[in-house]
Amino acid sequence: MLFDLCPKIVLKISPAVIHRLHSGTVSMMKVWGAHGEFCAKHQWEVIVATLALLACAASVERHGTGVRSEHCAGWARACPGLEAEYQAADAVIMTFVRCAALLYAYYQVSNLQKIASKYLLIIAGVFSTFASFIFTSALASLFWSELASIKDAPFLFLLVADVARGARMAKAGWSAGEDQGKRVGKALSLLGPTATLDTLLAVLLVGVGGLSGVPRLEHMCTFACLALLVDYSVFVTFYPACLSLVSDFASGRKEMRPDSPFAESDLKPNPVVQRVKMIMAAGLLCVHLTSRLPWAKENGMIEGSLSKDFKSTSDENVLFNSYVKWFSVSADYIVIATLLCALIIKFIFFEEQRNWVIDMNDLTVKEVTNKYDKPKFIVGEEFKAEICTQTDDLLNWEETEWPVLSPSSSAAKLNAKKRPMAECLEIYRSEGVCTSLSDDEVVMLVEQSHIPLHRLENVLNDPLRGVRLRRRVISARFETESAVKKLPYLNYDYSKVLNACCENVIGYVGIPVGYAGPLVVDGKAYMIPMATTEGALVASTNRGAKAIGTRGVTSVVEDVGMTRAPAVKLPNVVRAHECRQWLDNKDNYAIIKTAFDSTSRFARLQEVHVGVDGAILYLRFRATTGDAMGMNMVSKGAENALKLLKNYFPDMEVISLSGNYCSDKKAASINWVKGRGKRVICETTISATNLKNIFKTDAKTMTRCNKIKNLSGSALAGSIGGNNAHAANMVTAIFIATGQDPAQNVTSSNCSTSMEVCGENNEDLYVTCTMPSLEVGTVGGGTVLTGQGACLEILGVKGAAERPAENSARLASLICATVLAGELSLMAALVNSDLVKSHMRHNRSTINVQNASNELKVPTL
Numbered sequence: 001m002l003f004d005l006c007p008k009i010v011l012k013i014s015p016a017v018i019h020r021l022h023s024g025t026v027s028m029m030k031v032w033g034a035h036g037e038f039c040a041k042h043q044w045e046v047i048v049a050t051l052a053l054l055a056c057a058a059s060v061e062r063h064g065t066g067v068r069s070e071h072c073a074g075w076a077r078a079c080p081g082l083e084a085e086y087q088a089a090d091a092v093i094m095t096f097v098r099c100a101a102l103l104y105a106y107y108q109v110s111n112l113q114k115i116a117s118k119y120l121l122i123i124a125g126v127f128s129t130f131a132s133f134i135f136t137s138a139l140a141s142l143f144w145s146e147l148a149s150i151k152d153a154p155f156l157f158l159l160v161a162d163v164a165r166g167a168r169m170a171k172a173g174w175s176a177g178e179d180q181g182k183r184v185g186k187a188l189s190l191l192g193p194t195a196t197l198d199t200l201l202a203v204l205l206v207g208v209g210g211l212s213g214v215p216r217l218e219h220m221c222t223f224a225c226l227a228l229l230v231d232y233s234v235f236v237t238f239y240p241a242c243l244s245l246v247s248d249f250a251s252g253r254k255e256m257r258p259d260s261p262f263a264e265s266d267l268k269p270n271p272v273v274q275r276v277k278m279i280m281a282a283g284l285l286c287v288h289l290t291s292r293l294p295w296a297k298e299n300g301m302i303e304g305s306l307s308k309d310f311k312s313t314s315d316e317n318v319l320f321n322s323y324v325k326w327f328s329v330s331a332d333y334i335v336i337a338t339l340l341c342a343l344i345i346k347f348i349f350f351e352e353q354r355n356w357v358i359d360m361n362d363l364t365v366k367e368v369t370n371k372y373d374k375p376k377f378i379v380g381e382e383f384k385a386e387i388c389t390q391t392d393d394l395l396n397w398e399e400t401e402w403p404v405l406s407p408s409s410s411a412a413k414l415n416a417k418k419r420p421m422a423e424c425l426e427i428y429r430s431e432g433v434c435t436s437l438s439d440d441e442v443v444m445l446v447e448q449s450h451i452p453l454h455r456l457e458n459v460l461n462d463p464l465r466g467v468r469l470r471r472r473v474i475s476a477r478f479e480t481e482s483a484v485k486k487l488p489y490l491n492y493d494y495s496k497v498l499n500a501c502c503e504n505v506i507g508y509v510g511i512p513v514g515y516a517g518p519l520v521v522d523g524k525a526y527m528i529p530m531a532t533t534e535g536a537l538v539a540s541t542n543r544g545a546k547a548i549g550t551r552g553v554t555s556v557v558e559d560v561g562m563t564r565a566p567a568v569k570l571p572n573v574v575r576a577h578e579c580r581q582w583l584d585n586k587d588n589y590a591i592i593k594t595a596f597d598s599t600s601r602f603a604r605l606q607e608v609h610v611g612v613d614g615a616i617l618y619l620r621f622r623a624t625t626g627d628a629m630g631m632n633m634v635s636k637g638a639e640n641a642l643k644l645l646k647n648y649f650p651d652m653e654v655i656s657l658s659g660n661y662c663s664d665k666k667a668a669s670i671n672w673v674k675g676r677g678k679r680v681i682c683e684t685t686i687s688a689t690n691l692k693n694i695f696k697t698d699a700k701t702m703t704r705c706n707k708i709k710n711l712s713g714s715a716l717a718g719s720i721g722g723n724n725a726h727a728a729n730m731v732t733a734i735f736i737a738t739g740q741d742p743a744q745n746v747t748s749s750n751c752s753t754s755m756e757v758c759g760e761n762n763e764d765l766y767v768t769c770t771m772p773s774l775e776v777g778t779v780g781g782g783t784v785l786t787g788q789g790a791c792l793e794i795l796g797v798k799g800a801a802e803r804p805a806e807n808s809a810r811l812a813s814l815i816c817a818t819v820l821a822g823e824l825s826l827m828a829a830l831v832n833s834d835l836v837k838s839h840m841r842h843n844r845s846t847i848n849v850q851n852a853s854n855e856l857k858v859p860t861l
């Protein structure tokens with residue numbers, strides 16, 4: 001406690017000294033590390049040896065009173081004073097000391113939650129302190145004859161003990177895992193030197209009180225010094241051993257793991273503070289030497305003042321003194337007991353509030369401490385209700401980063417009293433934003449149609465608050481409160497959503513992301529992230545990747561380009577023909593291209609393909625778009641090109657920027673024939689052995705099924721681009737995981753899967769997948785979102801590469817290769833009649849679907 005008050009002093013020391021200090025520190029740390037490791041690895045020996053020592057001390061206490069008295073006479077010069085009656089002032093001081101001790105202990109225990117969010121660590125810290133107390137009491141009894149002298153020991157101990165030190169050590173120990181001995185050693189190497197210096201300094205500092213000449217103070221300080229030394233010894237021996245033992249027992253139990261990783265920086269002391277402590281220790285050592293050496297005693301500096309106070313109270317005012325004693329002791333105990341009860345009640349019933357305190361300095365929600373406890377809130381009833389909805393998902397909180405609340409979300413504003421409508425409107429109109437209005441006031445303005453509900457994020461200048469208030473409004477408006485509460489909304493970076501990915505946001509849905517792989521594509525192994533709710537899909541793709549094995553998939557990619565085809569109408573077919581001929585001219589095309597290309601740094605027009613229907617022309621602009629999927633870019637370019645074309649054909653009417661000849665998000669053979677986005681073709685050969693061992697089939701069975709199902713079956717169904725088993729499955733799962741536009745799975749899933757027998761004995765299987773219209777990007781759209789960006793990063797294709805379209809082309813080839821893996825696995829399942837079996841295993845929830853209340857009764861035959 002004393003050291004926390006030390007001012008920060010910057011000392012200037014020469015580099016040579018610093019170097020020497022550094023190497024000294026390193027070797028000292030090594031010794032501490034080895035010692036800690038020794039304690040952790042020889043836990044039983046250390047514990048038994050320490051307990052044996054304790055037993056010896058206890059037995060000396062029981063049987064060796066003489067020894068004790070002897071020590072008392074020599075060591076505690078204040079012993080006679082112990083019989084002295086309490087004085088009123090003394091009682092007040094002692095009450096104050098005890099209260100301070102309790103408060104300090106309480107402060108330490110509550111602060112442990114900052115170190116880690118588990119009660120377990122609090123217990124660890126308290127355990128180390130308690131163990132130290134037991135040892136101290138045992139040792140103290142060797143030197144003290146009067147039991148009365150131990151009366152204040154617990155309070156003194158609370159004042160000097162460092163509970164946090166024990167908890168930090170526990171955190172390091174429990175995060176240790178298999179290499180636990182080493183980690184305890186490492187922790188001790190970091191905490192040990194600080195603990196030593198702290199103890200030395202504290203002993204010297206507290207020891208000064210032993211020179212005060214005030215007998216009671218001397219007595220207490222002596223005990224405190226002893227406590228400090230014992231606490232230190234326990235901390236460096238008994239405690240790491242116990243910790244290691246508990247950790248061994250608990251290994252494998254989830255709850256014993258600390259909820260954030262053990263960071264060495266947590267344990268490293270501040271070098272400046274360390275230096276200050278060393279200097280203070282040196283100074284205090286001088287004080288002790290000059291005060292305690294024989295010449296000091298000879299000067300009578302100490303002797304004179306020692307027992308005066310006690311003697312003065314011996315005979316006079318016996319009645320008064322006994323009254324004071326009675327009164328002071330009672331008051332003392334009443335105060336202490338009241339304080340203790342209050343602290344216990346506060347800790348048990350109200351302490352969780354700390355979990356949600358908003359730090360008004362940086363306005364962040366802080367201290368999510370115990371995921372198993374139901375949280376309590378201090379930031380407004382509505383916020384409380386909203387966050388409470390997330391308690392079902394408490395397990396997720398462990399790794400969450402808490403949303404930053406803007407100044408407008410501060411507790412003060414959330415709880416502010418609602419002002420009249422006119423005043424609020426005046427503020428909103430004059431400021432143009434609602435940042436200084438309370439939640440209730442903003443909702444009031446929304447309800448009175450002064451603020452459009454979809455503009456909340458803008459007027460609040462705070463995306464999270466906007467989403468939260470919108471949920472509140474629509475919950476009330478549509479009476480969907482309980483349903484909306486189940487929709488998660490916290491822990492999401494809405495700043496990336498705003499004006500980019502979604503409007504009217506009320507939350508998000510989580511979709512599980514699995515991975516398939518390793519899938520070797522063009523010689524490199526990939527883990528493919530797939531977001532899906534279709535059980536068995538990832539398993540199937542994974543099996544396909546396994547069968548492909550190290551032979552891998554070979555791919556070729558062509559950047560066809562994105563398309564947009566406006567529909568324009570000319571007055572008659574002749575004018576339409578003239579327009580078409582004009583566009584076919586090279587020079588005219590160059591003019592159009594310049595207009596188109598001027599709208600983007602990356603979009604480059606490749607072709608204008610013209611479709612004709614009477615006097616209507618469909619101008620299919622096709623452009624490469626760098627690493628972006630490019631729909632916005634191409635639309636922008638096409639619009640600009642049309643503007644220019646209108647200069648040459650003023651009688652041209654633009655019917656629609658999109659004339660469905662593009663064609664976007666609709667099944668259309670033009671994309672199947674001419675391609676769109678990226679055209680990818682993948683091939684691989686599966687050995688007969690893998691077919692047999694992994695797919696439990698052979699090449700001939702697979703090719704036969706492929707012909708009948710994927711070719712003839714699809715033709716009979718009149719399918720366009722559907723000569724495949726389930727390409728859309730893999731395409732959509734990767735699209736969702738990597739932030740592609742999910743609706744573009746329509747065109748992107750165009751795929752022709754082809755199989756042939758091959759190899760010397762015609763027992764291997766040659767497979768290709770041809771996908772002519774994969775619309776993908778690694779820049780723009782949903783790729784900017786955090787989770788989606790992470791999936792792109794997993795594939796190593798996030799953002800733009802050096803060469804334009806390099807990343808988007810790689811993503812396209814990975815999707816096609818994954819489709820190939822999934823095609824193979826499903827075909828194998830089908831030929832083996834495994835489909836239903838596997839889906840009953842992986843794809844049917846036992847929680848939701850078994851208890852049907854509206855079962856249709858089928859008559860038994």
Ligand SMILES: CC(C)(COP(=O)([O-])OP(=O)([O-])OC[C@H]1O[C@@H](n2cnc3c(N)ncnc32)[C@H](O)[C@@H]1OP(=O)([O-])[O-])[C@@H](O)C(=O)NCCC(=O)NCCSC(=O)C[C@@](C)(O)CC(=O)[O-]
Pocket residue numbers: 452453454503504658659660662663664665
């Ligand atoms: C964007 C609007 C609605 C603006 O439309 P606007 O008329 O400029 O907007 P406004 O500010 O005048 O507001 C009118 C109303 O629109 C709504 N509104 C307005 N802004 C918002 C907002 N931020 N959040 C929520 N709602 C909004 C809202 O209802 C508002 O009324 P209020 O509530 O203010 O009284 C309009 O221009 C529009 O509908 N654009 C079309 C966008 C679209 O449909 N995109 C789909 C993707 S395109 C595609 O993927 C397929 C494609 C195109 O390729 C297929 C093909 O080939 O055809």
Ligand SMILES: NC(=O)C1=CN([C@@H]2O[C@H](COP(=O)(O)OP(=O)(O)OC[C@H]3O[C@@H](n4cnc5c(N)ncnc54)[C@H](OP(=O)(O)O)[C@@H]3O)[C@@H](O)[C@H]2O)C=CC1
Pocket residue numbers: 500599600601602603625626627628629630631632633634635664741777779780781782800801
């Ligand atoms: N408008 C429409 O009709 C349709 C829109 N969409 C939606 O459009 C979005 C996708 O459009 P898209 O044009 O791909 O994305 P964006 O609208 O996000 O545009 C991409 C942006 O990234 C910039 N950029 C930076 N680096 C690169 C790079 N290396 N390569 C390419 N562009 C780069 C572009 O620059 P610059 O400004 O210089 O071009 C452009 O501003 C999706 O959200 C999708 O859902 C979907 C279908 C139709």
